[in-house]
Structure formats: structure tokens, C-alpha cells
Amino acid sequence: MSIFQGIKNYMQKNLLQRDKSWKSFxxxxxxxxxxxxxxxxxxxxxxxFKVLPIxxxxxxxxxxxxxxxxxxxxxxxxxxxRRLFSDPHVYRVLxxxxxxxxxxxxxxxPSAMFLAILINEITSTWVKRSIQxxxxxxxxxxxxxxxxxxxxxxxxxxxxxSITQSAGLxxxxxxxRPGWFRFLIVSSEMWHTVGWGTIVYLAAITGIDSQLYEAxxxxxxxxxxxxxxxxxxxxMPTFVLMVSIRLGYIMTSGFGQMLVFYNPTVYKVGDIISxxxxxxxxxxxxxxxxxxxxxxxxxxGLLAVLGANRLSIKFTGKSVW
Amino acid sequence: xxxxxxxxxxxxxxxxxxxxxAAVSVxxxxxxxxxxxxxxxxxxSGKVYITPIGFHWGGWLFILKxxxxxxxxxxxxxxTIIGTVIAxxxxxxxxxxxxxxxxxxxxxxxFLYIFFxxxxxxxxxxxxxxxxxxxxxxxxxxxxxxxxxxxYLFVLKTSLEQMPESLEEAAKIDxxxxxxxxxxxxxxxxxxxxxxxxxxxxxxxxNKYFDALMYITDSSKKPITLFLFELIKLSNDTEGLxxxxxxxxxxxxxxxxxxxxxxxxxILLVYPLMQRYFTKGVxxxxxxx
Numbered sequence: 225m226s227i228f229q230g231i232k233n234y235m236q237k238n239l240l241q242r243d244k245s246w247k248s249f250x251x252x253x254x255x256x257x258x259x260x261x262x263x264x265x266x267x268x269x270x271x272x273f274k275v276l277p278i279x280x281x282x283x284x285x286x287x288x289x290x291x292x293x294x295x296x297x298x299x300x301x302x303x304x305x306r307r308l309f310s311d312p313h314v315y316r317v318l319x320x321x322x323x324x325x326x327x328x329x330x331x332x333x334p335s336a337m338f339l340a341i342l343i344n345e346i347t348s349t350w351v352k353r354s355i356q357x358x359x360x361x362x363x364x365x366x367x368x369x370x371x372x373x374x375x376x377x378x379x380x381x382x383x384x385x386s387i388t389q390s391a392g393l394x395x396x397x398x399x400x401r402p403g404w405f406r407f408l409i410v411s412s413e414m415w416h417t418v419g420w421g422t423i424v425y426l427a428a429i430t431g432i433d434s435q436l437y438e439a440x441x442x443x444x445x446x447x448x449x450x451x452x453x454x455x456x457x458x459x460m461p462t463f464v465l466m467v468s469i470r471l472g473y474i475m476t477s478g479f480g481q482m483l484v485f486y487n488p489t490v491y492k493v494g495d496i497i498s499x500x501x502x503x504x505x506x507x508x509x510x511x512x513x514x515x516x517x518x519x520x521x522x523x524x525g526l527l528a529v530l531g532a533n534r535l536s537i538k539f540t541g542k543s544v545w
Numbered sequence: 546x547x548x549x550x551x552x553x554x555x556x557x558x559x560x561x562x563x564x565x566x567a568a569v570s571v572x573x574x575x576x577x578x579x580x581x582x583x584x585x586x587x588x589x590s591g592k593v594y595i596t597p598i599g600f601h602w603g604g605w606l607f608i609l610k611x612x613x614x615x616x617x618x619x620x621x622x623x624x625t626i627i628g629t630v631i632a633x634x635x636x637x638x639x640x641x642x643x644x645x646x647x648x649x650x651x652x653x654x655x656f657l658y659i660f661f662x663x664x665x666x667x668x669x670x671x672x673x674x675x676x677x678x679x680x681x682x683x684x685x686x687x688x689x690x691x692x693x694x695x696x697y698l699f700v701l702k703t704s705l706e707q708m709p710e711s712l713e714e715a716a717k718i719d720x721x722x723x724x725x726x727x728x729x730x731x732x733x734x735x736x737x738x739x740x741x742x743x744x745x746x747x748x749x750x751x752n753k754y755f756d757a758l759m760y761i762t763d764s765s766k767k768p769i770t771l772f773l774f775e776l777i778k779l780s781n782d783t784e785g786l787x788x789x790x791x792x793x794x795x796x797x798x799x800x801x802x803x804x805x806x807x808x809x810x811x812i813l814l815v816y817p818l819m820q821r822y823f824t825k826g827v828x829x830x831x832x833x834x
Binding site (some may be wrong): 341 | 551552555556559560562563564566567570571573574576577580585588589591594626635636638639641642643644648649652657658661663664665666667668669670671673674675678683689690692693698722723724727737748751752753754755758759771772773774777778781798802804805808809812815819820823824833834
């Protein structure tokens, strides 16, 4: 077969194939055009509110002047990003973001698992239901309500301070002391999400093979041994998955909570990246710099999600999404 | 089955422990309810736990009549109902199309939604986009961006995928269009799953506060979350509190507590209705997006 013949064959085959696949695609569309129609409204919303805002990121590379508007403002290249690396606040907010997430992952995430295990051991359906009903409720409150509740409870005239005072102690300014403030952040997260977090584990527990427990009982294992040797090991994949999800959102989580909880007296421990971006941008109108910090945060956040997903696939074989 | 003594003790301790946790969980709500219905003197005594001292409705009436509460409440109701209805329509349409494994380009669309589930460009670009659309200070700035939520979309998509294809077969043979099948078969069969995301969307809309903080400055357009935020966070700021001389007769503590209670009551009222559905959604969502 000559080279010429080969080329001819190749072209014929490929063009034909392309023609065929185009035809089959056209056929598919004519048969299923409604499905594409169904996709349009969602895509419009995505394009308008997720894709188009990306074009506004040019602000991070310009010196935005409100009077000039975004398009007429001067390009400054990477100036804002250089400033970011020499801004001492950035290190502070980065450290706070990591510390607060670490504390919450340490205390809140395992608590949901243990609470689920204990709830599962309740034999009376009625008691079990009631406990579940109650502990799920705070999840439905916005952070504004959660803050208000804590503010009222732990405020200067709140019930906690009346108790400490009647015990002869001085009133504690919970919202102004760094240590206490961290305690409030972790405990409010606990109140808000632990109950809700049990649902996933309760579902996972029902999936554990009951024969394992039966065999353990025959071997004389008591409840404690059963929990330690069967329940917890079987819940580990779910636990790792939950920690991975939590790690993935490390750069963005906590914003809604912190923005209501913190105040200038606790910026030292409470100011996190997202609140800093918000304050610089919308508070001090330093839009360009805030956008640059925000962009870095989004990119690192994206890496965190991808990394967390890797972690989850490695340890549980399950993708986060 | 015989229960050992140790196991009996464990059960008792466990039940007591969990009931304590439940009590601790619910105590803050009861305490604030009691405070909202107490007198200024009662609160000052520091002995209000779960029953009001010097019972009166003053705080509630003040919040309802003398502040922007009701107006904000209507705004929130509007945002929640309109937002949820449109969101459910869009989400159902999208989830149904994406649930068809043979849809060409399906992987691309799913990737798109996953990507924007984990990536957000940041608040500054979003803010400028909303301004560019002329949505600043419009209640629609609180509705439109939330119409698609990838997480809820995948919850619904997953449950639609589990629906047996045979349900649709017969209708297809009779020549029914996808629209017909969706309206007459898929939606009625998936009522429970749709109800789950109705719960998610409506809670999401009702609780939204940050968007309002950024996009709404006109006090007549603020949702209830922003009203509460400003009342509690900016207690020194008397704007929006109306007549200050009247405010003097009711202590700020009672006002704060009353506002919290009135904000929370609607959620607690629909909570029993919602509870039937949400657990299912959480499980579906956690199994696979």
C-alpha cells in the first residue's frame, strides 16, 4: 500500500467517522432537545452569578478608583499581591483561620460521631426520636440567631454571668477575652452543627452488618468492647470523609459565624481571612486589595478542596463529591 | 435476650447523659423565651431561667409595633417563598436532565456544577457584578444568586437516578414528551425528594444574612436576619428602632430577647413539618454527590 493510498484511506475513514458522529449527535439533539431546554435556566443563573463575576477579578490587578469606575481605573499588575505578602495582617488572619478550623475539627467533628454512637444505643424509640428532634433544631438557625443566643446567654446581664456572680466571682467579658472568645466560637459551632452531624453517622451505623455484633456477643464482648472494636472502626471511613470535607472548606468555612461573633477587641484571635477581605473591601473601600486577598484565598481554597478529595479517595476510596 | 447488669447500668447512664445534652441544647431557647416575657426588674434579678419573672408582653409588642420587624419579616417571607418556588423549578429541570446517563455533554455540565460548588471568586467581584446588574438595594439580589445550589442539585439528581427507568418506558412508547413525563410521572413519584430540597432551599433563604449585609442598605428592604443583626450588633445605633422615648421603657435585654424569639418562632412552627424530610436528604447527599 502506497503512502498516498494510506493517507487517502485515513482521511476517508476519519471524515466519515466525524460525519457519522456529528450525525448521531444531531439525531440525539432532535430526539432529546427537551433535556437541553431543561438545562438552560440553571445555566443562565450559573453564568450570570458564577461565571460573569470572574471577569470582575480584573479589579485585583488595577488600582480601583470609584469615580473612574472599574474599566477606566489604572492597571497596576501584581502590586496588590506583592503588598499581600508583606502585610503582617495576612499572617495573623492566616494563623487565626488555621487555629480556629483546627480547634473545630478537633472538638466538633469527633463529637458528632460519639453522639451518634450514644444515640444509637438508646433502645426506646420514643426517647431516641425526642433527643434527635431537639439536637437537630439549632442547625436551622442562622448564625445571626446563634450569635444573639450566645450574646444573651454570655453577655454582661446573661444567665452565665448571673450564675458566676452569685458564686462570688467577677463578671466575665466573654466576647472580649481572646481565650473565652475561642471557647465561644467552638461551643457555638458545637451547638449549631453537632446534632445535625449525627445524621450521617446514624445512617452509617445502620449499614454495619449486625452479624458482627452477634458474633461479638457470643464471644462475650460487652457494649463498650462492641463500640470500640466494631462500631468505631466501621465508622472510620465516614469520619475520614467528614474530616476531608471539613478540611476542604478550611479557607472559606467560619465566615458566616465569625462575621457576627467577632468585634475589634478580639481581632487578634478572631479575624480570619474572609472577614479580613470583607472589612478591607466593603468596610474600608480598599476594593482592589481585598479582591487580591480574596482571589488568593479562593485559589488556596480550591487547592485545599482538591487535596482533601485526594485524601478522602486514598483513605476511603470515596470522592468528596 | 438476657441483659447483663453492666449493660443495664450503661443504658441508664447513657440515657441520662443524652437527656442532659438535649436539655443543654434546648435550654438557651427556653431561657431567651423566658427573658423576652420578663419585666426589666425580673431580668435584673438574674434569676430568669426557663420561666419568666414579672410576666409581660411589652418586648414582643414593642418589636412588632415600633420597629421595622414586621416589614423585615414580610421581606423574608417574600424572598423565601418566591426564591424557593423558582429554585425548585430550576433545580428539578436541571436534576432531571442530568439524571439521564445517556445525555450527551452530561459530564461537562456536572463538572461545571461541581467546580462552582467548590470555587467562588470572592466577595469583591461578586459585589461589583451585583452592582453592574443594577441589583444593589434590590430584594432580587437576595433571590437570584441562590436559585442554583449544586449541593441540593446533586441530592435531587441522585434520587432521580434511583428511580426505575421502567416507570418512564410505557409513557415513552406512547410517545409522551420529556415534559409530559416529568410533569405527570417523575414529579409525583419524587415528591418526597423534592420536599427535602424545598426544606433546604427555604431554610437557606430564610437564614441568609451576609448577602443582605452587602447588597441592601435601604431599611425597608432588609430581611429579618439583617434586622436582628443590626439590633443585636449595633445596640447603640437607634436607627430603625423608631421612637426612642418608648424604647426607654423596655430594656434592651428584653428587646434583644424578644427579637430573637420572634425570629425563631416561624422556624420552630414549620420544624415538625420539615423534620419528616431533611434526614433523608442529608443521607442521600452524603452518599454521593
